[in-house]
Amino acid sequence: MKLKLLLLAAAGAALAIGAVIALIDQQAPRGDGAVEIPIALDGSLQNAAWSPDGAQIVFTRFRTGYNKAPGDIFVVDLKTGASRALIDDGANNVSQPGSTWNARTGNIIFSSERGNQHDQIYMTPGNGGADALRQLSSSEENMGYEPSFSPEGRSFAYEMHVVDEEQNGRIVIQKLGFSDVETITRANEDCRQPNWSPKGDLIVYQKRENDQWDLWTYEISSKKHRKLTSGAGDKTDATFSPDGSFVVYSADSSDSPYANLYAIPVLSGRAVQITTAGVYDGAPSWSPDGKFIVFETAALSQPGPGIAGWFTRAWIWFSRRFGHEWPTRLATIKVPENLRQGD
Numbered sequence: 001m002k003l004k005l006l007l008l009a010a011a012g013a014a015l016a017i018g019a020v021i022a023l024i025d026q027q028a029p030r031g032d033g034a035v036e037i038p039i040a041l042d043g044s045l046q047n048a049a050w051s052p053d054g055a056q057i058v059f060t061r062f063r064t065g066y067n068k069a070p071g072d073i074f075v076v077d078l079k080t081g082a083s084r085a086l087i088d089d090g091a092n093n094v095s096q097p098g099s100t101w102n103a104r105t106g107n108i109i110f111s112s113e114r115g116n117q118h119d120q121i122y123m124t125p126g127n128g129g130a131d132a133l134r135q136l137s138s139s140e141e142n143m144g145y146e147p148s149f150s151p152e153g154r155s156f157a158y159e160m161h162v163v164d165e166e167q168n169g170r171i172v173i174q175k176l177g178f179s180d181v182e183t184i185t186r187a188n189e190d191c192r193q194p195n196w197s198p199k200g201d202l203i204v205y206q207k208r209e210n211d212q213w214d215l216w217t218y219e220i221s222s223k224k225h226r227k228l229t230s231g232a233g234d235k236t237d238a239t240f241s242p243d244g245s246f247v248v249y250s251a252d253s254s255d256s257p258y259a260n261l262y263a264i265p266v267l268s269g270r271a272v273q274i275t276t277a278g279v280y281d282g283a284p285s286w287s288p289d290g291k292f293i294v295f296e297t298a299a300l301s302q303p304g305p306g307i308a309g310w311f312t313r314a315w316i317w318f319s320r321r322f323g324h325e326w327p328t329r330l331a332t333i334k335v336p337e338n339l340r341q342g343d
Helices: 308-319
Strands: 004-009 018-027 046-048 056-062 071-077 083-087 091-093 108-112 120-124 141-150 157-163 169-177 182-185 189-198 203-207 210-218 225-227 236-241 246-253 256-265 279-286 292-297 329-334
Touching: 046 091, 046 329, 056 091, 083 108, 083 120, 108 141, 120 225, 157 189, 169 189, 182 308, 189 236, 189 292, 203 236, 210 236, 236 279, 246 279, 256 279
Parallel strands: 046 279, 071 091, 141 189
Antiparallel strands: 004 018, 046 056, 056 071, 071 083, 091 108, 108 120, 141 157, 157 169, 169 182, 189 203, 203 210, 210 225, 236 246, 246 256, 279 292, 292 329
8 A cells, every 4th residue: 555645845045945745655654653764775774864955864774783884874865765875885874863964055964983993073965975075073082973063054063982982972062174172061971962953052962860861952052951851761862843942852661661752842841752653763853844753663563462563562572682673764754733833
């Protein structure tokens, strides 16, 4: 059964949003309404982010399994379904959800472990051209992960670690063309996955305290930090809505052994659950017109009460119990009406 999703992109003063996007799926939607983006690639597809005009999605393809190097950067056209490799040179190249594809410059930012070097930050034009690859960070003592562009594309935030030390991540800001960094979190904290707001006023990130991850925001002008989430369970993979009023993220809880997607107001309010499939959903990004969210998921059909549903749940549990993460595909889901802005 073929399913067509029509995404009517809103026109913007700075963005040329106007293409009609059809997502054609060969399966019925999940029970919560999510549908797969049909991409003819094997491996694990992760960390999707929208192009500024909403017509394409950039993502990471790990060739041999979930988070297993090498990683390639691909772009899929949502109207034709055609995918093209942006960077597939055998290095471990990893893009991120959120503010990855900059509207002003057209560049895509990502991390890469190239040759004998540890991970650093790079960018490349979204229209292709590996010869235009540019290294943005360079440090013998530190690694760089999870980069995010500021809206004007002249600065970027990322997660910095001492080489060979995966703990105690620091969030730093760096300007294009400069090597100095501004560290915005403390060295004795473990903070990760920064993402810049569309207005450029905030950075959202996750911090580990009391054996769980919660989300925090950093205000650029005042340099103040504010805790955004609370309660049991890890909250990760945070990115902003296009108007900056919500943060969408992945979280687990006592009610579900697997993470689902949620959105929470930036100023105040309760979180709203978006996906309910009972399998891992993560790394979400909001479409530029505010109507869809793209994310990675461990399964595209919601396990039901029968033997097939039981087998799916059991196999995913067994795989994770013994350290094997289920390969993921990319899916979209409509944003709930109460989270849409400007309709």
